[in-house]
Ligand SMILES: [Zn+2]
Ligand SMILES: [Zn+2]
């Protein structure tokens with residue numbers, strides 16, 4: 160499965176890429192870089208950063224930045240392109256104020272926003288509140 164996923168995003172399989180990708184697959188929510196580091200057995204920081212960078216560039220994961228300098232990473236939907244990573248924005252980012260987890264939530268209908276003379280390439284919607292586990 161991991162090999163197939165890497166291949167579909169035009170990335171060669173290496174033991175380290177496999178290990179990092181497994182961390183994402185085993186984590187249902189968005190994950191902070193520090194949490195990834197904590198789950199790896201042994202790693203070199205530069206190699207990890209390069210791996211994360213190539214995952215982002217090839218449409219495997221995306222970065223989530225929320226107010227309060229919160230940065231997390233999450234797996235992308237399959238549709239994200241492996242070339243120049245065109246990220247499909249049909250989901251919102253939701254931060255639970257109780258457990259502080261950040262979720263990628265799919266929306267059935269994404270609002271269409273038009274502003275005259277402004278060309279919008281992407282729109283990001285963020286929300287905060289209480290998640291289904293904490294409520
Ligand atoms: Zn993406
Ligand atoms: Zn919660």
Ligand SMILES: [Zn+2]
Nearest residue numbers: 233250252263
């Ligand atoms: Zn997301």
